[in-house]
Amino acid sequence: MNNMTWIKGRPSPYELHDLTHFPDWRNLIVWDAFINNLASGLMVIIALTGLATARVFGVLLPYALILAFIILATDLFLLIADLGDPWRFLHSLRVFRPTSPLSVGVWALTGYAVCLFLAILTTWLPAILGVPHAVGLHMAMASRMFTTLAALCAAVVICYKGVVFSCTSQPGVKDARWLTAFMVSDSLLMGCGLYMCFAVCLGAAMANAWLMVPFHILLLFRFGAFWLLWLDVAPRARRVHRSNAFIFVMVYIVGGIIAAALACKGGQPGILAAGALVLLTGLCERYWIIGLTRPL
Amino acid sequence: MSSLKDAIFAVIRRAYPADEPRPNGRLDPVYALFRRYQPREAERELAYFTDTSICSGCKSCEMACKQWNQIESEPIRWSGDSYDNTFDLSAKNWRHVKFIERFPEENAANRPAPKTIDGLLKEQKSGDWLFMSDQCKHCQTSPCHEACPTGAIMRNEFGGVYYQTDICMGCRMCMAACPFGVPEVSPETGHSMKCAECYDRLRDGLTPACQLACPTGAIEFGPREAMLEKARARMRFLHENGHPEARLYGAEDFANYSGLNSFYLLMDKPEVYGLPAEPVTPTTFMPGDYLRGIATLVACAAAVASCLMGSLL
Ligand code: SF4
Ligand code: SF4
Ligand code: SF4
Numbered sequence: 253m254n255n256m257t258w259i260k261g262r263p264s265p266y267e268l269h270d271l272t273h274f275p276d277w278r279n280l281i282v283w284d285a286f287i288n289n290l291a292s293g294l295m296v297i298i299a300l301t302g303l304a305t306a307r308v309f310g311v312l313l314p315y316a317l318i319l320a321f322i323i324l325a326t327d328l329f330l331l332i333a334d335l336g337d338p339w340r341f342l343h344s345l346r347v348f349r350p351t352s353p354l355s356v357g358v359w360a361l362t363g364y365a366v367c368l369f370l371a372i373l374t375t376w377l378p379a380i381l382g383v384p385h386a387v388g389l390h391m392a393m394a395s396r397m398f399t400t401l402a403a404l405c406a407a408v409v410i411c412y413k414g415v416v417f418s419c420t421s422q423p424g425v426k427d428a429r430w431l432t433a434f435m436v437s438d439s440l441l442m443g444c445g446l447y448m449c450f451a452v453c454l455g456a457a458m459a460n461a462w463l464m465v466p467f468h469i470l471l472l473f474r475f476g477a478f479w480l481l482w483l484d485v486a487p488r489a490r491r492v493h494r495s496n497a498f499i500f501v502m503v504y505i506v507g508g509i510i511a512a513a514l515a516c517k518g519g520q521p522g523i524l525a526a527g528a529l530v531l532l533t534g535l536c537e538r539y540w541i542i543g544l545t546r547p548l
Numbered sequence: 549m550s551s552l553k554d555a556i557f558a559v560i561r562r563a564y565p566a567d568e569p570r571p572n573g574r575l576d577p578v579y580a581l582f583r584r585y586q587p588r589e590a591e592r593e594l595a596y597f598t599d600t601s602i603c604s605g606c607k608s609c610e611m612a613c614k615q616w617n618q619i620e621s622e623p624i625r626w627s628g629d630s631y632d633n634t635f636d637l638s639a640k641n642w643r644h645v646k647f648i649e650r651f652p653e654e655n656a657a658n659r660p661a662p663k664t665i666d667g668l669l670k671e672q673k674s675g676d677w678l679f680m681s682d683q684c685k686h687c688q689t690s691p692c693h694e695a696c697p698t699g700a701i702m703r704n705e706f707g708g709v710y711y712q713t714d715i716c717m718g719c720r721m722c723m724a725a726c727p728f729g730v731p732e733v734s735p736e737t738g739h740s741m742k743c744a745e746c747y748d749r750l751r752d753g754l755t756p757a758c759q760l761a762c763p764t765g766a767i768e769f770g771p772r773e774a775m776l777e778k779a780r781a782r783m784r785f786l787h788e789n790g791h792p793e794a795r796l797y798g799a800e801d802f803a804n805y806s807g808l809n810s811f812y813l814l815m816d817k818p819e820v821y822g823l824p825a826e827p828v829t830p831t832t833f834m835p836g837d838y839l840r841g842i843a844t845l846v847a848c849a850a851a852v853a854s855c856l857m858g859s860l861l
Contacts, residue, residue: 263820264648264678264819264820264821264822265627265629265630265632265648266646266648266819266820266821266822267819267820267822270729271727271728271729271822271823271824272723272724272726272727272728272729273636273723273726273729273730273731273732274723275720275721275723275724275733276720276733277724296845296849297852300849300852300853300856301852301856304853304856304857305856305859334719335717335718335719335738336716336717336718336719336720336733336734336737336738336739336740337716337717337718337737337738337739338717340698340715340716340717340718341717343698343699343700343715343716343717344697344698344717344719346698346699347697347698347699349694349696349697349699351694351695351831351834352694352695352696352697352721353695353834354695354697354719354721355697358697407845410841410845411838411841411842411845414837414841415834415837415838415841416721418833418837419695419725419830419831419833419834419837420691420695420721420724420725420830421691421724421725421726421727421827421828421830422724426828426830429833429836429837429840430840431837432837432838432840432841432844433840433841433843433844435841436841436844436845436848437844437848440845440848440849440852444852462856462859465855465859466851466852466855466856469848469851469852469855470848470851470852473844473847473848473851477844
């Protein structure tokens with residue numbers, strides 16, 4: 253008999269394919285990861301710039317908070333729409349489970365949304381209602397406090413989003429030890445890029461001058477983290493994306509370099525293009541990374 | 549006013565069983581919204597031991613599981629993989645009998661047929677079949693349980709992992725976390741489902757339906773230590789009788805994973821049966837992953853802040 257021939261020649265039908273169930277991480281999840289990172293990255297940048305250099309960014313801050321809230325609301329909608337039973341979302345707010353990255357994320361998102369809402373209220377109400385000076389001072393203090401709290405919650409949100417993928421058994425991402433670091437650097441970069449575009453739209457040229465160096469530094473951080481991530485996932489990327497694996501990487505690297513050049517030399521249209529490019533490459537990479545879990 | 553209050557209280561109180569003790573008096577209705585039942589006292593840890601060497605692939609366990617748990621059967625689809633038309637464990641298949649055919653390439657049908665039973669038994673063996681009845685492993689440290697954000701997954705008093713579908717929100721984190729590909733969110737209900745270890749039967753002092761239905765005794769169920777003893781004895785017997793390939797899977801802890809409360813005696817490598825040779829608990833990496841993320845965040849924020857401060861000076 254030649255069991256050996258059989259064994260050598262043919263794997264069992266249960267071998268050589270992914271053993272885990274694919275959790276249907278498709279478009280909605282990719283967009284959720286993208287918008288979630290964008291909302292939280294933007295919030296951290298808003299707080300950093302607003303608190304460190306209120307003189308320059310103070311005028312942008314009230315509008316930026318509203319922009320962050322709109323993006324955050326879109327993300328919450330996507331997060332809930334992706335659930336098998338969206339009405340049951342509230343069950344995740346009845347318990348806190350630190351071993352579950354999603355539980356950490358849900359609470360951090362809730363904290364972020366509440367604090368951001370209060371920050372917007374305390375920022376805008378005095379202007380709309382015309383409150384007395386003393387009350388206005390208190391409101392301004394409260395606004396700063398809620399902005400800081402919202403940024404802290406947003407920082408937790410950025411960190412959980414990578415862990416929610418990397419601490420699973422899904423092929424590709426389960427080996428991605430640098431995924432969280434990558435998502436952190438990328439979300440801050442996207443937040444910075446969007447904030448620069450926002451500043452261009454509101455005619456705050458001064459703000460852009462201040463953000464130019466941080467933008468380039470964050471680009472460098474993103475390259476570094478992406479390289480480390482690539483070392484983790486390269487074998488799976490070659491199997492899943494085949495020759496496209498490198499095209500995606502090149503899109504990312506070339507996109508980043510072009511964004512850096514445009515931001516430096518392109519004037520205001522260049523900054524808009526650089527911001528758009530950073531966002532586009534960010535979205536592209538999330539398709540690439542989350543796509544690693546696709547069953548073979 | 550008071551009649552309105554009484555009416556509201558009456559509505560909320562309906563959630564209470566009449567004989568339930570009321571620890572908080574008038575606050576009960578509010579407390580009821582947030583109350584949690586204490587977990588039941590842990591009992592003896594129970595476990596499945598599946599001896600694949602005597603499984604005949606009859607699928608009675610699959611049928612009994614569907615029948616007891618009232619899981620609808622699906623229209624037949626042909627997999628082309630031997631007699632396995634169940635395909636995979638899923639929201640509707642909590643048991644899955646796997647078939648692995650190991651026959652030579654050449655057709656042995658035109659060999660001279662043996663004339664006697666003795667001849668048949670002594671005939672040179674030219675192939676074999678492996679069967680395995682697969683299910684949730686009720687891992688002692690279960691990644692699905694750790695990953696669930698709603699608390700829908702609980703460990704019952706017998707050490708089994710039980711999904712409360714009435715709390716599940718269908719986030720699919722348990723699907724992503726399980727290294728064995730067990731749970732699945734049902735596309736119909738939107739809730740995650742998998743083997744419930746016949747928890748209702750256990751509470752009534754019965755054994756799981758699959759174990760009861762197995763005609764060969766391949767599925768055993770009982771206190772974990774007793775199952776371990778049986779498994780080890782059986783493996784010794786097989787080793788002594790010309791089957792050095794017999795091995796236990798999940799009876800002891802793996803290098804990076806806990807032991808299983810559904811463990812197996814296998815007749816080949818785990819990979820042949822579609823089992824990971826060395827499963828890994830995903831949360832092992834959690835502190836490191838968070839730390840790398842936080843370190844990057846601090847470094848980026850510090851760089852941005854120092855640029856801004858630098859420009860201020
Ligand atoms: S086998 Fe999977 S579903 Fe079952 S307890 Fe273990 S991790 Fe959970
Ligand atoms: S799908 Fe349900 S059981 Fe699974 S992790 Fe989410 S809430 Fe928990
Ligand atoms: S009932 Fe027993 S013999 Fe039949 S397939 Fe299931 S485990 Fe095997």
